[in-house]
Amino acid sequence: MKHKGIRSLLYSATLISLFAGWTFLIKTVDVQPIGPLSTNVGLATLNNWFHNLTNFNMTVYSITDWLGLVPVSVCIFFAIVGLFQAIKRKSLFKVDSDIILLGAYYIVVIFVYLIFETITINYRPILINGFLEKSYPSSTTLLVLSVMPTLAFQAKIKIISNTIFNILHISTIIFCLFMVIGRLVSGVHWITDIIGGILLSIGLFYFYKGTVLLYFEKRSG
DSSP states (O other): HHHHHHHHHHHHHHHHHHHHHHHHHHHHHBBBBSSGGGOOOHHHHHHHHHHHOOOHHHHHHHHHHHHHHHHHOOOHHHHHHHHHHOOOOOOGSSSHHHHHHHHHHHHHHHHHHHHHSSOSSSOOOSOOOBBBBBBOOOOOHHHHHHHHHHHHHHHHTTTTHHHHHHHHHHHHHHHHHHEEEEEEEEOOOOHHHHHHHHHHHHHHHHHHHHHHHEEEEEEEO
């Protein structure tokens, strides 16, 4: 398990480094005023080409927006699990360690989300209700890909039956693919926003996974 934990942390470091490099490219390479109100967009040729393929699809945008509540519900579910354990065991410190680590991880995800709500890398390729909105990285992609895999991972470490784990695992993969592809074709993001969101969110998840695996290895040792 130790080697799996270290490997996961190495994956995390690699993906987050790639995200940093990708962000640098967006800010410095092929920057053109192709966005709404002539806002500058990095890797403009690629972004403009893909956006012209998809345009804007209000239906897909609305569906993926509402389905963004699913990972929020997952966070709330585990918060309730932790609260229930704290009440039943009459101490916050007696809550399962993996649940505490999961709560800390969700706080990190929220913190990262808030950082990019204050830093402008790119604006959306369309105006939302007449206003410019920050679009990098895709917050929906970040939320879905950093939170949903924790559902299947928790099922695995809680030693739930293989059938339930497989159902959750497959359902998570299908849902994540639908959401990422949906955000791509909805036209509310540049393709670079989605790629950035994928790199960052999976990098964050591997950090959480590696931390949990190493914790269990240390405890069992």
